[in-house]
Amino acid sequence: MAYTEDDLKKELETKEYEYGFYTDIESDTFPIGLNEDIVRAISAKKNEPQWMTDWRLEAFRIWQEMEEPEWANVNYKKPDFQNISYYSAPNKKPKYNSIDEVDPELLATFEKLGISLEEQKKLAGVAVDIVMDSVSVATTFKDTLAEKGIIFCSISEAIQEHPELVKKYLGTVVPQKDNFYAALNSAVFSDGSFCYIPKGVRCPMELSTYFRINQAGTGQFERTLVIAEEGSYVSYLEGCTAPMRDENQLHAAVVELIALDNAEIKYSTVQNWYPGNAKGQGGVFNFVTKRGLCETNAKISWTQVETGSAVTWKYPSCVLKGDNAVGEFYSIAVTNNFQQADTGTKMVHLGKNTKSTIISKGISAGRSQNSYRGLVQISSRAENARNFSQCDSLLMGNECGAHTFPYIEAKNKSARIEHEATTSKIGEDQIFYCNQRGIDTEKAIALIVNGFSKEVLNKLPMEFAVEAQKLLEISLEGSVG
């Protein structure tokens, strides 16, 4: 029997999350709830200097005054912020020099994900800073990077060892009061990655971190800070999967990128948090603030493949502050079952001759809702600013929705802005055309979806492409060839 779109739909609906499992590692977990004492305790636990504690407390005070935003096109039961434990760290925390010393249980976890360290080490020289329940437990290739003067470590380590850098840049792109979740993150962030590329250095390998949520009822608050000094280049990868859980888990990360003059940062994400089951129960709430600052001639490029999470609220943005700065955003967002995604970008043009490109592809199946929300803002000083945006949506089945909310604000007469959006389904004639040439329907759908997302998939670094394909399969098995 021929494979039809209905079959695909059925398959998508019944496809359960494959990577749900739970690793039993003794964790050091704080009591639930949030107050100033908890914030102080987190800071004390990590042995942070006074200025850091003060910074967290300031953020906490700001957060208390703020309200949870409601403007996004998503519906969910708001998390109870007093019913979350704000700190959880695997408590065996020795410093490893070689991979053999790592807890075998941990290694097995990563093997299940198909991203074992051994494989990773061999594969194209990817240095992995593993973040498991917020605390970094293994760092490889540190020595190679140290030779070049590149600092790549956990942010808590950076606070201890490079306080001047952290102090100078933390919160400069995403200030504590930026939004509700950024303020929360600033107050309670447990760990994250820190990366510093010195002047003129081209980072010889792709840097990557894997994020996981492992402890039931534990919110994750990652903080990432990437600084590229003048004329440097770095490509940073971030990917994540989470174990199957029934209650909702909160994830509110903050990522700050700083690209100084002539620097380039490429930031790629594959996001595959647990999306909840076919009935829409469980799943991760993903409320992320990601923003990059570009100085003169700098370039920041965001690439993301979003397949997981029950609710996603994420807008990787670029502030094009310097003249000739370039911002790019490439995204594929796949939603299935009851997933909801409200994602997009902000391109703020402040400098002259700044350019930005936005390519966003949304694929909705099941009963999911997929929204693109983007802002292109040209300030009155931004002479000759240029923007091109393209948002395409593909709908599979008639119970899902695709929405586009672009905001375009131009205050300079020399601005050139183009925005295009289309919504369609896989055309019967397209499938017929393929069938006619001996390609069966399943393959045809795969071909079309693949072609639809190709512009974005192509932007992923080679090392990541395999992983991305694997993660996409979970959401759209049978349609990605």
Place this chain on the structure above:
Amino acid sequence: MDMKDKLVSSFLAFEESVNVDAPIHNIRSQAIKIFEEKGFPSKKEEAWKYTSLKSILKHDYSVFPKEENALDFKEVKKYFLHDIDTYKIVFVDGRYSSYLSATTHDKMDVCLMSSALNYDKYRPVIDNYFNKIAKPDGITSLNTAFSREGAYIYIPKNKLADKPIQIIHFSTGKESAQMLQPRNLIVVEENSQVQIIERHQSLTKNPVLTNSVTEIFADKRAIVDYYKIQNDRQSASLIDNTFIEQQAQSTVSVHTFAFGGNLTRNNLNFYQKGEYVNSILNGVTIIEGKQHVDHNTLVHHIEPNCESHQDYKGIFDEKATGVFNGKVVVNKEAQKTNAFQSNNNILLDDSATINSKPQLEIFADDVKCSHGCTIGQLDESALFYLRSRGIGQKEARALLMYAFANNVLESVRIPELKARITKLIANKLGVNLGFDL
């Protein structure tokens, strides 16, 4: 006392002054309650993010129109489309001016809202249609509460309105500041056809705020062409709320020409209630100075096999601000929908601003929906081409701008009106060109 309190407290006096029976009275009382609760919209509301009413609400507008102010036809002739024969419904300071009007009851009704609300013979139509699709938001409810006068047009089955209908609102400026709230109802039955031109004009520099609501019902296979000419003085502000319900196979097109006024907000809402419906929304905006024009459109595709086409062009000079907020909603049932939306803008000055927010909300899978939005400048090489052929800078720019707006103009189906608008554009661009060469 702010404007909201003033309006709420004037309501009782207003109710007493108009002689109406229970059903309309109930609608009004309910509406004033909604207005009291919601008030004027603020910038905090998503739909009003880019438009603030603060500056225009600071005037102390008089709410009740004074007794009839007469106008000499010669004074205002230029505001009429006078080279062709038309029906005319003319209001002066919110009061009907029988002297300037030409109405009819011959097989169709082209007359007044006040008569329609007061006489029994219009009762069935009023009961069926009045305030049935107007959104119960603050600003529309305010109009409903004070609805007394406006145009009432009823075209029965299988009737082709023999000439276009002009609806013109004059304000004489005899009051220092005046608020007008016209309420129009247009019902076009099966297989009928009508063309309507609407215009608001103030005659002095005194501030005027018009909050107008128009409800249009197009029955099966009806064709309605509606032209809005907004070329008022810079002291006049307009909030124009239009609600359109379309039945199967009907075609309604609304053209909005926004050239004048201080602050203009157009809320244009289409609801497609039948299959094979076509909705056309066209707009040309050419403004300068501190003018502000906001086009807020909604096309709600409810039934399958329908189409909508939106095309808005804008040219913004000096400190002008343009807003386009276009929303297309496609319901789950509305399969095979074709919805197109395009918004093109030209910025002529660094102080001018454009905020564009084209939105798609789609719940059906078998649809073709697209939107496009561009912001750019006049093409330097095209300009050079024209200048190298001896056309002056100003004229060359005007020609390019005219060409930019032309495809919207092309869809105007009354030749005399098209000529008139062409002339308005030439005036607006400060050139003396016959574009019809």
